[in-house]
Structure formats: C-alpha cells, structure tokens
Amino acid sequence: MIGTPLDVLPYVRGIQLILTGYSGYSKGKRKHTDQIIRDEIIRAGGRVRSHMQNVHDICFQDNDLTSARAAKKCMEECDMLTNDVEKSSTGMDHAFLSGQRSTSGGDLKKLVKHDHDVIEMVTAAVNLANSAEHSLATGEGELLQILRQTTQKMSSCRGFFGARTVILSGLKQKKKK
C-alpha cells in the first residue's frame, strides 16, 4: 500500500467502515479512490440538502420566513460544496510538463488523513441537518440555531476540502503557532 504506513492505518480503517472499496490510494486505484471519496462527500452533501429542503418547505408554508431563509442558505452552501467537490483537482500521476508535479507518497498519506477528516466533518453536518428536521417535527431545541450550525458546518467542510488542492500541489502550509 503506497503512502499508508502504520500512522495512517487507523484513518484508512475508519474510512473503510463507510466506504468498503476504499484502499488508501494504493497503486493503480488512485483515481478510483479519489472518485469514491468525492462521491461520498457529494452524497453526504445531498443528504444535508434533502433535510434542508424539507425544513425549507415546511417553514415557508408556515410563513416562518426566517427559518426558511436559513434553510435556503444552507441549501446554497450544500450546492457550493457539491460544485467544489465535483470540480476539484485530482493530482497528476505523471508529470509530463515542466509546471507539473507528481503526487508523492507523503502527499498521499496526508490525503488519507484529510479524507477521513472531511468525511467526519460532513457526517457531523448530516447529523445536524437531521437534528434540524427532527427539531422542526417535534418542537424540541432551537431550530434556527441548528440550521445556522449546519450552514456553518457545511462552510467549514467546503473550506477544509479546499485544503486538498494544497496537499496535492505539495505546498506546505505554515504551522499555526
């Protein structure tokens, strides 16, 4: 397994619990692995969007425009995440041009951890969206607060997924002091 020594093994196992075909970017399966990770993120984003659609419709029918507006905002955030993921970079297998750079083993290790963290984050957003719909149905909890938390989580997910490009391009981020 390329780029997956012992330190990234827990992350690979964690992802494999969700995606059975995940192989940690082993040789010959990089594109497939990348594709299923992105599909999973898009799928989770779609789940959040479905919950938000329900919340939006009910709130709009009940003339609760504040909550409907918040749900609509979250849906837009989901759309943007989906678009980002669909159009994201996958890295190069071989560098043919002088401006290109091949993905190294270190990059793949980072990518495995990053995939795990993104999926964890988007799963948390799905849970929040589910809680929002549950709150709307039962009247428990503060609906608007949960909607905004979901939006915030999706925004964070978008931003965090954007770091994938940095990893693939081999740029090193400055460590936060």
Add this chain to the structure above:
Amino acid sequence: MADYRWRDEPNIIARMINADKIKTFSTQQVILKPNEAMAMIMDGRIGDILSETVVKNLAGGFGRWFGEQMGVAATDRRLLFAMTGPMDYMVPFEAAMSDGQMAKGHANLRLKIAKDDLPKLLNIFANRAPTLRRDDVAAIIQSELLNKVIQPCVAACNDTEELRGASFQERLEMTAEMEMRNLLSNMGFTLLKAFAITNPTDMELVDRHRARQAAIAAGESVNAEHAAHMFHQQEISALARIEMEVNIARAQAAGRVTVEMESELKELRKQEAHWQAEFKRDKALQDLELEKVQTLHDLDQDKKQTKVDQAMAMFDQVQKKKADRIGQMQDHQNQRMDNQNDAQMKMMEMAKEAGALTSDVMQEFLKQQTAQKAIDGDGTEGGSRYSSSPTPQSQPTTNVDTCCGLVVQPGWSACPKCGKTFA
C-alpha cells in the same frame, strides 16, 4: 481510436444515443469531462454512471463487431450523456399585478443535473427526441412555473415598487424551490437559484417619459433663467459703466475747485483744533474749581463733625458729673434720714417709757416726718434742689399738702381722685 462527440452546440444539455447504430470500422471512445456524465443502459437496465474518465470501445471496431456476431455483447446498448454543471434557463412570462398592470419579463432558473440523477432524464426522453436543449427544458417547465410560481408572486405585488423589491425575489425563489421540486426532481434537475428579470411596465414607461419631459422642460427653464440672468448682468454692467463715466466727468468738473476747498478745509481744521484746546482748558479749570469746592465742603463737614463730637463728649462729662453728684446727695440724704430715724425712734422709745406716747404725739410725729420727707424730696437732684431752694412753681405743692382729702405725696404730678395737676 477516434473520439466520439456527443455535443456539438452549447444549447444541448443531454442526449441519448443508441450505440448499436454507430457503425464504424474504427473504434470510438468518449472523454467525459468533470461537468459531463454518462449513464449506460444495457438491455433495458441502468448500468454505471461515469464521469471524468475516458470510455473506450464505445462503438465500432472489429472486436465489438465480432462480439455482436457471437452474441456475447448486449443486445441493446444506449448511452445517456448530460451536462452536470449549473446552467441558466430563461422562461418568458407575463403576469398581472394587483393594480392591473402587466409585468413582463423572464424568469431565470439555474438548474443542474446531479450525476446520480442522470437516469431520471429517461422520463423526458420517453416522450421526446433524443436530444435535449435548453429551450426544450424551458418549454417543459414553463406552464408549471407560470401557474404555480410567477403568477401568484406577481399578483401579490401591489405596485411596481414591490415588483422591484428584494422581498419579491426572495418570495419567488422560495416559492419556486417548493412548487417546482416535484417536476424538476422527476426530470433529474436540481434548482439552485431562481429570480425574475422584469421589463419596465407600461406605467413605468409612462413615468419614464413623463420624467424625461419634465427634465427637458426643467432644462429649458434653467436655460431661460440663465439667459435672463445674463441680460440682467449686462444691464447692470452697462449702467455701472455709464455711472462711472458720469462720475469721472463730474470729478473732473469738480476738480477745479478742489484746491480752494482744501485750503478752506485746512483753516477750518485749524480753527477746530484751537477750539478743541480751549474747550479742554476750560473743562480742566472747571474741574479744578469743582474739586476745590468739594474739598472745602469736606473740611467744613469735618469741622462740624468735630464740634458735634466735642459737644457730645462734654455732655457725657456733665451727665457723668451729674450722676456722681446725685449719687453723693442720695448717700448723704440716706445717711441723714437714717440718723433722723434713729433719733426719732429713740425719742419715741423714751416717750413710751415715760408714758407720754399719745395719739396727738403720734400724729404730730407723723406730720413732722411727712414734712421732713417733703423737704428731703424723692432723693433726686430736683428734689434736692427743691428742698434747698424752692421755686415759685413748686410753692403751691409745698403749701397745698392735701387735695380731695388726701395728703399730696412728694412726686405726685396729679390728684388721683380729681385729676388736678400739680404742675
């Protein structure tokens, strides 16, 4: 290997092809970009949905022909291609507002086809041509969009201001999100954004025309005002020029007498200065005189005050001496009275011892004592002076010692019964 192009114009958003009808000697492949997806329908079943890949052996070639001949290939192979990126669809509309005006424009819907929803396009292709363009989608959704979204939202607007407001757009988007979901979901589309682009209404055009005409009229009015102002300025300028010329001529005419006038003026100013000096001198003298009189008056006042003070001091001394003298006389009189009382007491005791203390003796004794007291007075200076040198005014009081049957006591000024004054 030749590339197969499923899309040859930008308005095409989806196409379904029958791979069996691609008959070529060379093998065909298709490159799917990130915003393209392809669903494979093999023998009536939906197979994989692919994107971002190169699909080789799509059609043609000896291998595929041989497989078909051997019957190992699928009997029916259809490929459904679609663009998955967001695309804008314009739907024209015309709806009435509550005030009767007609709102015209276009509803812009931003839709996308999710990769997983690609097979849902089969619902469209079941009744349509295998190529789907934007116009086709707009035509499909138009009636539902107009009746469920546009007309209710526009009818809720009372005037054009509301039509242009942000709340209208928000309401339109939310309504579209809710009402259009069923149709779009069936077609495999996802609504991302919806908004209306409204043309100016007839009344707005009238208002615009009115505003333009008003602006033209206002401009002409400003031009006329400006022209009038210019004429006024020219008039003022001409008048000022004429006045200046007249003044110059007048000054030149008056210039001849200027020298004489200046000499007279000098004389007058000299005289004025002289008078001014005299006036100052007289005023200073007058002030000096007044000051002198004031000083004398103050001195006189001081003298008078000194005299008064001296008189008061002398009066105080006299009063003090008088008080001393009265005190001395009082002491002397008291002493004499005490001696006399002692002597009388002794005589009375001797008369009592001798048995000669009769009522006549007592009466005589009291009479003499009274007379003695009358002579002594009340102890004041007047009393003492009266006793020493009686005046004619006090004589009647000494002689008339009774009034209305009462003995007049020293110090009485009037009779307590008849009120007669003793002066």
